[in-house]
Amino acid sequence: MVDSLSVWLVLPLGIALGWYLRARGPADPTQPASTSGASGVSPDALAGMSHLVNDDPDQAVASLLRATELDTQAVELHLTLGSLFRKRGELDRALRVHESLADRAQLTSEQMERTRFELAQDYFKAGMIDKAEELFEQLSHRGLYATAALEALISVHEQSREWRRAIEASRRLQAVGAQPRQPVIAQYYCELAEQARMGKDIDEAIRLANRALEEDGGCVRANLILGRLQEEAKDFRAAVKSLRQVPEQDLRYTPEIVEPLMRCSKELGELPAFLDFLREIDSETSASASALAQAQLMRETGMNPARFLAETFSASPNWALLEQLLSSIEPPADETSAVAMNNLREALKTAAAARNRYRCTSCGLAPGLLFWQCPSCKQWGSVIPADDRLIPKVS
Incomplete structure (x- = not known):
């Protein structure tokens, strides 16, 4: 019975073999196909298919490699097999197939380019980053696979966290007419800014975050980085300015600025302005950032915000308000009710934490x-x- 391996391999290979048969045609056009050795197909190609059906992929590879050595028209069959092995995660077999093809001097230039591109993908997936990068770099300068090789090269640089090289490759990709990559390049500058911050080079980190904004004015991450750096440097005014730009870039990220903006506003003695700013955002988004901030400020001044939170929750029920409300409700005096209330609180907290x-x-x-x-x-x-x-x- 044909198992999952054979199903994966035989169906696409059958299509490729069909193409191979049509390309070759009968060995003698005047003779019927049945008398021409299965349309001139090499015994090794047919043996390879037999081994696949019998779930013996290593023998299939060996047979098909021999068939390719005998007939360059079997290259397509060879490439299909290698690609299928890679997709299945059988990288040793994929490498064996593609490396064998790459050693063939009689391949056409197009076949060689495709073989080298497939081989580079094998190396990348196998974690052989240096080899993959070398091949992708060579292919990226010309030929049919230049654009695809550049895209793959960017993936290599991302995995290696070589952000400056990723920026360079992205600019090359843009230059050949690919879609704009400014938002992604801005993210690379943010990665560099984070590296500089970890290295305690704050000035360089700020410069790189600003460079990200020059690349993409809508880069939320850059302003979040700037806000954090400026707060750490006690430049609270600059931090407030950076953080307030986030909702203008994308309102959905407003929750990310509430706590740092509150801290900086406290340092500046500008909490009323801070709450007014959040209320304005809430009116645009039906969110509750201002209510959550106000509840926290009430706690800090010794007030219990439970009633305020309950009213706000009734108007706009959400998980953040629910968490705050649960932590603010005083337990009932009656022991039985207190136990029930505590169980409910813990259950809801668990549900809220799991969201x-x-x-x-x-x-x-x-x-x-x-x-x-x-x-x-x-x-x-x-x-x-x-x-x-x-x-x-x-x-």
């Missing part, structure tokens, strides 16, 4: 942390704070 705080607008991943590059689909800037409302918005 998805962020989501990727590209692939739907719901991480608990804010990633600037989605760990799943690798898109930049696609992870945003999740909708916090208990009652979903009806569109």
Whole structure:
């Protein structure tokens, strides 16, 4: 019985072999196909297919390699096999197939380019980064795979965290007519800013964050970095200015600025202006950033914000308000009621803590942390704070 390996390999290879047969035609056009050795197909190619059906991929590789050595028209079959092995994660076999092809001097230039591109992908997936980078770099300067090689080269630099080289490759990609990459380049500058910050080079970190904004004026991350750096440097006025730009860039990231903006506003003695700013944002988004901030300030002055939070929660129920409300409610005097209230509080806290705080607008991943590059689909800037409302918005 044909198992999953054979299903994966035989169907596409059957298509490739069909193409191969049509390309060759009968060995003698005047003779029927049945008398021409299966249309001139080499015994090794047919043996390779037999080994695949019998779940013996290593023998299949050996047979098909011999067939390719006999007939250059089998190159397509060879490439299909190597690609399928890579997609299945069988990288040793994929490398064996593609390295064998790359050693063939009689390949056409187009076949050689494709073979080298496939081989570079094998190296990359196998973690052989230096070899992959070398091949992608060579292919990126000319030929059919120049654009694809540049895109792959950027992925290599991202994985190696070589952000300046990623910037250079991105600019080259833009120059050949690819879609604009300024937002992604801005993210690379933010990565460099974070590296500078970790190295205690604050001036350089600020310069790089500003460079990100020059590249993409809508880069939320750059202003968040600037706000943090400026707060750490006790330049609270500059930090407030940077943080207040975030909602102008993307209102969805407002929750990320509330706490640092409150701290800086306290230092400046400008809490009323801070609350007015958040109320204005709330009126545009139906959010509750100002209510949460006001509740925190009430606690700090010795007031219990439970009633205020309950009224706000009634008007705009969301998880953040619920968490704050639960922590503010005084336990009942009656012991039985107090136990029941505590159990309810703990259950709701558990549900609130388990909620998805962020989501990727590209692939739907719901991480608990804010990633600037989605760990799943690798898109930049696609992870945003999740909708916090208990009652979903009806569109």
